[in-house]
Amino acid sequence: MCGIVGYIGPKDATPILIGGLKRLEYRGYDSAGVALIDRGALETRRAEGKIARLEGVLAEQPVKGHVGIGHTRWATHGPPSDRNAHPHLSTDNTVAVVHNGIIENADALRKELHRKGHTFRSDTDTEVLSHLIQELFEGSLEEAVIGALRVVEGTYGIAVVSSKDPGKIVGARKGSPLLVGVGDGQYFLASDASAILAHTREVIYLNEGDLAVITADGYRILDINASPIRRSVETIAWDLDAIERGGYEHFMLKEIFEQPQTVANTMRGRLRLEEGTSKLGGLNLSHDELMAIDNIVITACGTSWHSALIGELMIEDMARIPVEVEYASEFRYRNPIVTPATLCIVISQSGETADTLAAMREAKRHGARTLGLVNVVGSTIAREDDGGIYLHAGPEIGVASTKAFTSQVVALALFALKLARKRNLSVTRGREVTQALDLLPNQIQAILDQADAIEAIAESYKDVHNFLYLGRGYNFPAALEGALKLKEISYIHAEGYPAAEMKHGPIALIDEKMPVVFIAPHDSVFEKVVSNIQEVKARGGKTIVITSRDEPALAGLMDHEIRIPETVDMLTPVLASIPLQLLAYYIAVKRGANVDQPRNLAKSVTVE
Ligand code: AGP
Numbered sequence: 139m140c141g142i143v144g145y146i147g148p149k150d151a152t153p154i155l156i157g158g159l160k161r162l163e164y165r166g167y168d169s170a171g172v173a174l175i176d177r178g179a180l181e182t183r184r185a186e187g188k189i190a191r192l193e194g195v196l197a198e199q200p201v202k203g204h205v206g207i208g209h210t211r212w213a214t215h216g217p218p219s220d221r222n223a224h225p226h227l228s229t230d231n232t233v234a235v236v237h238n239g240i241i242e243n244a245d246a247l248r249k250e251l252h253r254k255g256h257t258f259r260s261d262t263d264t265e266v267l268s269h270l271i272q273e274l275f276e277g278s279l280e281e282a283v284i285g286a287l288r289v290v291e292g293t294y295g296i297a298v299v300s301s302k303d304p305g306k307i308v309g310a311r312k313g314s315p316l317l318v319g320v321g322d323g324q325y326f327l328a329s330d331a332s333a334i335l336a337h338t339r340e341v342i343y344l345n346e347g348d349l350a351v352i353t354a355d356g357y358r359i360l361d362i363n364a365s366p367i368r369r370s371v372e373t374i375a376w377d378l379d380a381i382e383r384g385g386y387e388h389f390m391l392k393e394i395f396e397q398p399q400t401v402a403n404t405m406r407g408r409l410r411l412e413e414g415t416s417k418l419g420g421l422n423l424s425h426d427e428l429m430a431i432d433n434i435v436i437t438a439c440g441t442s443w444h445s446a447l448i449g450e451l452m453i454e455d456m457a458r459i460p461v462e463v464e465y466a467s468e469f470r471y472r473n474p475i476v477t478p479a480t481l482c483i484v485i486s487q488s489g490e491t492a493d494t495l496a497a498m499r500e501a502k503r504h505g506a507r508t509l510g511l512v513n514v515v516g517s518t519i520a521r522e523d524d525g526g527i528y529l530h531a532g533p534e535i536g537v538a539s540t541k542a543f544t545s546q547v548v549a550l551a552l553f554a555l556k557l558a559r560k561r562n563l564s565v566t567r568g569r570e571v572t573q574a575l576d577l578l579p580n581q582i583q584a585i586l587d588q589a590d591a592i593e594a595i596a597e598s599y600k601d602v603h604n605f606l607y608l609g610r611g612y613n614f615p616a617a618l619e620g621a622l623k624l625k626e627i628s629y630i631h632a633e634g635y636p637a638a639e640m641k642h643g644p645i646a647l648i649d650e651k652m653p654v655v656f657i658a659p660h661d662s663v664f665e666k667v668v669s670n671i672q673e674v675k676a677r678g679g680k681t682i683v684i685t686s687r688d689e690p691a692l693a694g695l696m697d698h699e700i701r702i703p704e705t706v707d708m709l710t711p712v713l714a715s716i717p718l719q720l721l722a723y724y725i726a727v728k729r730g731a732n733v734d735q736p737r738n739l740a741k742s743v744t745v746e
Pocket of ligand 1: 439440441442485486487488489491494537538539540626740741743
C-alpha cells in the first residue's frame with residue numbers, strides 16, 4: 139500500500155517528509171520520492187528501493203523548502219523504478235502529484251493528454267493527474283485539482299503542489315485514506331497517522347469525496363463542488379505501533395478484515411457483468427493464442443498451491459481444458475510433459491518464491507507460455523513471466539497468507555471465466571459468475587461481522603492437539619488451506635482431507651478429542667458431506683460446521699455452526715476460508731503464539 143505525507147509550515151520540510159515516509163515503511167513499498175517548493179521552484183527527488191537510497195540522492199542534490207509532499211510507492215501500474223516513483227510532474231514541471239489508488243481510465247486520459255501535447259515520462263496511471271491539473275490550471279490549484287478529479291474514474295488519495303500556486307498543498311480522498319494533521323503553526327497531510335504522530339495528535343480524517351487545501355495559515359475542507367464542509371478535529375489516542383496495524387492487534391487480523399476491499403480491488407475494472415466475462419489487461423495472450431491452449435499446468439507452493447487446486451476445478455468446469463496442478467518444488471525436478479500448447483500458470487503472492495520461480499523457468503525451457511498471478515508488482519516472477527494478473531491486494535505483512543489467497547481465487551475465477559466465455563460457456567452462466575463475484579465483498583463483510591462468535595468457538599479448542607478439516611469438491615482445497623492456517627500459526631497439528639476419503643483411514647482418529655471442521659455449504663455435494671458428518675458424530679467426534687442455510691439434515695450434527703452466505707459453488711472457498719482464517723487466528727492468539735511471525739517461517743521462501 140502506498141504512503142503519502144505532506145508538510146507546510148516554518149520548518150524545512152525535507153527532514154519532516156523523510157521522517158514521515160520512514161514511519162510508513164511497514165506498509166511495504168518499492169520506491170520513494172519527495173517534491174518541494176524551493177525558493178519558488180518545484181524540485182523533485184525520487185529513488186527506486188528503500189528510503190535510504192532517496193536519502194542518498196538528497197545528500198548529493200539537497201533540496202529545501204517549507205512546502206512539500208512525499209510518497210512511498212507500492213507498484214500497481216509499471217514496475218518499480220526511478221522513473222515510476224512518485225511524485226509525478228506535469229509537462230511544464232509546475233505541478234507534482236503523489237497518489238494512492240488505481241485510476242481505471244488512465245489509458246484513455248493518457249491518449250487525450252498526449253494528443254494535447256503532454257509528454258509522459260513514466261508507465262504509471264498516476265502521471266495523468268499531473269498533466270490534467272496543468273491543463274486545467276487557471277490560477278487556483280484546488281480548482282484545477284477538482285476539475286481533474288471530475289474526469290478520473292477509480293480510487294485515489296492524492297497530494298498536489300504547484301510552483302504556480304506555491305503556498306499550498308491540495309489533498310483529496312476517494313477510496314484511499316487521507317488525513318490532515320493540525321500542528322502549532324504547521325499543517326500536514328498523510329495517508330496514515332503514523333507518518334505525522336511525531337508532530338501532532340490532532341487530525342481531521344477526510345471522508346470519501348473530500349478535498350483539503352492546506353496553507354501556512356490553516357486548512358479548508360471542500361467537497362467536489364468546492365463548497366466548504368466542516369470536519370471535526372480528532373485526537374489520536376493510539377501509540378505508533380497500534381497505528382501501523384490500523385488499530386488491529388496483529389497485521390494478520392488487519393489483513394483478514396481488509397478482504398472486502400482487497401477482493402474488490404482484485405476485481406476493480408475487470409468485471410464485465412452484462413457480458414458475463416472479465417477484462418484482463420496483462421495476459422499478453424491474443425484470442426488465437428488463448429484458443430490454442432490445449433492443456434494447463436498450475437504450479438505454486440503452500441497457500442498458493444491451494445488456490446491452484448481451486449483454479450483447476452474452475453477452468454476444467456467452465457472452459458473444459460485439462461489442468462494439472464503441481465507443487466513447484468516437485469515440478470522443477472521432474473520431466474514434465476509441457477508443450478508450446480501448454481499454458482503454465484504460476485501463482486505467488488511474493489513473486490519471489492525460489493521453487494515457484496524455478497518451476498516457471500523450467501516450464502519456459504519446455505516452450506510453455508507462462509502467466510503469473512502475483513501480488514507484488516515488479517517481483518522476479520512478475521518480471522519474467524510472459525503475462526500476468528496482478529492481485530492488487532496490497533502488501534501482505536502477516537506471514538500466514540490470508541487476503542492474498544482470496545484474491546488469488548478471485549483472479550483465477552476471472553481468468554477461467556474469460557477463457558470459458560471464449561469457448562462454450564453461455565452468457566447466462568457467465569453472468570451467474572460475474573454477479574456472484576460482484577456480491578463477494580459484502581458477503582465477506584457479513585462473515586467478518588461474526589468474528590466474536592468465531593472467537594468464542596476458538597476458546598473451546600485452544601488446547602487441543604489435533605484437528606481434521608474436511609471438504610468436498612471446491613472445498614477440499616479450502617479444507618487444506620484451513621488446516622495450513624491453523625498449523626502454521628498455532629502449531630496445532632491439523633490435516634485437510636477430502637471428506638469422502640476419511641473412511642479410508644483417518645476415521646480411525648475420530649474420538650471426542652479430535653475436533654473436525656466440515657465445510658458444508660449448500661452446494662452440489664452437500665448431502666454427501668452430511669453423511670460424513672454423521673460418521674464423525676457416530677464416533678463421538680466434535681464438529682464445527684460451516685454451512686450456508688438452515689438445514690434439517692444437520693440437526694443434532696453440529697457442535698458449532700458458522701453460517702456463510704450462499705454463492706456459486708466455485709466461490710464457496712472464498713467465503714469458507716474467512717471463518718477458517720479467523721478460527722486459526724483466535725486459537726493462535728489464545729495460545730500466545732507469535733501470529734505475525736510464526737516460528738521457523740518466512741514470508742517469502744527465497745531458498746530451496
Ligand atoms: C501461507 O500461509 C504460507 N505463508 C506459505 O505457504 C506461502 O503461501 C508459500 O510460501 C508460497 O508463497 P508465495 O505465494 O509468496 O509464493
